[in-house]
Amino acid sequence: MAGIHASPAELLASLPTAERQKAIESLSLETKAQLAHHWPFWARQNQREPEGDDWVYWLILAGRGFGKTRTGAETVRQWVKTCEMVNLIGATVDDARDIMIEGESGILAICPNDERPVYRKNESKLLWPNGAVSLVFTADAPERLRGKQHMRLWADEMASWRYGEAWDQAKFGLRLGPHPRAVITTTPRPVKNIKDLVKDRATIVTRGTTYDNRANLAPTFFEEIVKRYEGTRLGRQELNAEILEDVPGALWTREMITHLPASALPPMKRIVVAIDPPATSGESSNEAGIIVDGLGEDGRAYVLADRSGVMTPREWAVAAVTAFREFEADRIVAEVNQGGEMVEQVIRSVDTHVPFKAVRASRGKYVRAEPISALYARGLVDHVGQFEALEDQMCSYTPDFDRGNSSPDRLDAHVWAMSDLFPSMVAEKKSPLTRPKLQGPNGLGAQGWMAR
Numbered sequence: 001m002a003g004i005h006a007s008p009a010e011l012l013a014s015l016p017t018a019e020r021q022k023a024i025e026s027l028s029l030e031t032k033a034q035l036a037h038h039w040p041f042w043a044r045q046n047q048r049e050p051e052g053d054d055w056v057y058w059l060i061l062a063g064r065g066f067g068k069t070r071t072g073a074e075t076v077r078q079w080v081k082t083c084e085m086v087n088l089i090g091a092t093v094d095d096a097r098d099i100m101i102e103g104e105s106g107i108l109a110i111c112p113n114d115e116r117p118v119y120r121k122n123e124s125k126l127l128w129p130n131g132a133v134s135l136v137f138t139a140d141a142p143e144r145l146r147g148k149q150h151m152r153l154w155a156d157e158m159a160s161w162r163y164g165e166a167w168d169q170a171k172f173g174l175r176l177g178p179h180p181r182a183v184i185t186t187t188p189r190p191v192k193n194i195k196d197l198v199k200d201r202a203t204i205v206t207r208g209t210t211y212d213n214r215a216n217l218a219p220t221f222f223e224e225i226v227k228r229y230e231g232t233r234l235g236r237q238e239l240n241a242e243i244l245e246d247v248p249g250a251l252w253t254r255e256m257i258t259h260l261p262a263s264a265l266p267p268m269k270r271i272v273v274a275i276d277p278p279a280t281s282g283e284s285s286n287e288a289g290i291i292v293d294g295l296g297e298d299g300r301a302y303v304l305a306d307r308s309g310v311m312t313p314r315e316w317a318v319a320a321v322t323a324f325r326e327f328e329a330d331r332i333v334a335e336v337n338q339g340g341e342m343v344e345q346v347i348r349s350v351d352t353h354v355p356f357k358a359v360r361a362s363r364g365k366y367v368r369a370e371p372i373s374a375l376y377a378r379g380l381v382d383h384v385g386q387f388e389a390l391e392d393q394m395c396s397y398t399p400d401f402d403r404g405n406s407s408p409d410r411l412d413a414h415v416w417a418m419s420d421l422f423p424s425m426v427a428e429k430k431s432p433l434t435r436p437k438l439q440g441p442n443g444l445g446a447q448g449w450m451a452r
């Protein structure tokens with residue numbers, strides 16, 4: 001059945017068999033061949049470029065699999081017909097190459113032979129047959145965008161960009177030609193760039209869901225993402241493209257998390273890598289949380305990296321030791337509740353000498369996380385770039401979170417790292433009975449200043 005945004009292709013498919021066959025038979029062989037690459041035939045209404053001249057930003061907020069990348073690529077293909085320079089910005093170098101350019105719905109795949117550009121990978125550019133050029137930028141290297149000018153831009157998955165200021169640079173340079181324009185295709189997250197764009201009067205917002213594109217998604221893909229997200233809070237974002245507001249009662253709000261470019265980082269006094277190993281490896285899709293946090297010479301804390309992921313024990317040990325070396329960290333801290341001695345053994349099998357500290361949770365997660373949230377509230381923590389998965393976990397962490405089906409592994413690791421950097425904030429309360437005596441029998445006992 002054709003939906004409310006139906007494309008001509010879908011309308012054709014929804015005709016009764018006899019009528020449909022007649023319509024298809026009336027087409028010449030050549031027309032049929034052309035239709036395969038004729039976007040106006042395939043595009044649903046919410047995938048068509050808005051009409052009129054009074055907009056600068058076309059913001060497509062849509063669920064996974066909606067056809068965002070396809071729409072962005074098709075829009076670029078259309079734009080190069082009249083603009084000599086239509087540039088691309090991907091979240092990372094890999095994403096720009098593997099998704100926007102070489103992906104299944106990327107530029108090379110959607111163009112017919114006579115329109116397909118040549119991809120100069122080493123120069124990060126596309127050369128179109130008509131002479132137009134596309135420069136390829138990425139949001140993890142925002143400095144490359146500085147001083148660059150654009151006639152048109154396509155930005156993919158902007159809500160996941162590590163450095164939001166890439167968009168400031170891009171916007172600033174969007175001023176060549178009579179109609180500077182950008183198409184922004186992304187699954188939404190409640191981040192500043194997206195909220196600002198939605199409010200901007202020069203923006204046209206188009207929305208769509210994963211379900212809109214069901215007919216074109218592999219059934220296994222559709223079932224897998226729908227199974228993972230349907231009925232969950234995150235599903236409203238990932239499938240229906242809602243911009244989720246703050247979770248009532250969560251320990252963090254979006255506002256509390258401030259972002260800093262790497263260039264503004266002060267020298268570090270101490271750096272720790274913390275691991276929250278998954279309960280079981282293998283069949284479970286639990287992630288290993290691996291977070292690198294640092295204490296600056298200015299007394300403030302900085303989140304430096306998130307290396308978490310679904311990994312085997314060997315893999316997370318390698319990832320942690322690699323991060324330890326890369327950041328010249330002071331030690332690795334790991335939660336050993338479930339794995340016992342196994343955790344240290346796995347780490348030691350990768351590096352025998354790495355400074356290692358096992359930590360055990362004697363108090364609940366929420367109680368451990370609270371003082372860390374307080375540090376944020378006092379403005380003592382910055383994130384060096386956006387860590388979307390970690391920040392999502394932080395901003396949805398409520399006292400009853402543990403009853404949910406996913407566990408906040410990245411947040412756990414982060415809390416362990418911060419606890420190591422700010423030991424006084426998380427020290428167990430000492431009962432009066434166990435408080436060390438200040439004086440020994442001779443007045444200079446082992447508990448006194450000499451013992452330090």
Ligand SMILES: Nc1ncnc2c1ncn2[C@@H]1O[C@H](COP(=O)(O)OP(=O)(O)O)[C@@H](O)[C@H]1O
Binds near residue numbers: 042044063069105213
């Ligand atoms: N209107 C459409 N008609 C046919 N196929 C489409 C349409 N929109 C998207 N697709 C296809 O659906 C798949 C998912 O699209 P993609 O752009 O990768 O989704 P997203 O970026 O939103 O996750 C791709 O194979 C794409 O070519």
Ligand SMILES: [Mg+2]
Binds near residue numbers: 068069070099
């Ligand atoms: Mg995509």
